[in-house]
Amino acid sequence: MKSLILFYSRTGTTMNVANALGAALSADIKEIKCPRYQGGWFAYLRAGYDSVKGRLPPIDVPDLSIEGYDLVIIGAPIWTSYPALPLRSFLAQKPRLSGRVAVFFTFGGHSPAEKAVKMVESLLSVPLEATLALPHDQVVSGQYEAAIDTFIAKLSAVNG
Ligand SMILES: Cc1cc2nc3c(=O)[nH]c(=O)nc-3n(C[C@H](O)[C@H](O)[C@H](O)COP(=O)(O)O)c2cc1C
Incomplete structure (x- = not known):
C-alpha cells in the first residue's frame, strides 16, 4: 500500500508526529510550507488574527501526485x-x-478536535477513515506511541 503523510507544522510539533507516522507506515512524507507564519511572536499573532478572520494564506505545496497514493494522511495543528x-x-x-x-x-490542549475534523470532512467531501488528535505536551514528552499504534491499527482494520 502506497501511503503519503502530508502535513503543515509551524513550530515542529505536528512534524514530529508526521515523522513518527511516516516511519511506522513506510510512507512518503511531504510538507506544506507557509512562510507567512514562520517566526516568533509577530508571526504567532498574525496566524491567530488571520485564523479568526478565516483569511487563507498563500502556501508552497510540494510537487507531488497525490492521486497515486492508496492512503493519504493529512496533519496540521x-x-x-x-x-x-x-x-x-x-x-x-x-x-x-x-x-x-x-x-x-x-493542539495546545484547550480545544477538542471535533470542529477541526468536521471542517476537513466538509472541505474534502470524503469520509475520514481515522482521526487522531494529540495534545502538544504529549508530543513534546514523547508519550504518543500508543495513540499512534491505535490510529494505525484502525487504518489497518479498515484495509482488511
Ligand atoms: C495561531 C494559533 C492558534 C492556536 N489555537 C489553538 C486552539 O484553538 N486550541 C488549542 O488547543 N491549541 C491552539 N494552538 C496551539 C497549537 O495547536 C499547538 O501548539 C500545536 O501543537 C502546534 O503545532 P506545530 O508545532 O506543529 O505548529 C494554537 C496555536 C497557534 C499558533
Missing part, C-alpha cells in the same frame, strides 16, 4: 479551534484524493 490556515488553503484548492484519507491534529 489546530488554530482557533479549526485546522491551521495553511492546511485550509491546501484543501480549498480541492485536491483530488482518489484513495483513502485520514487526518491527525496536534
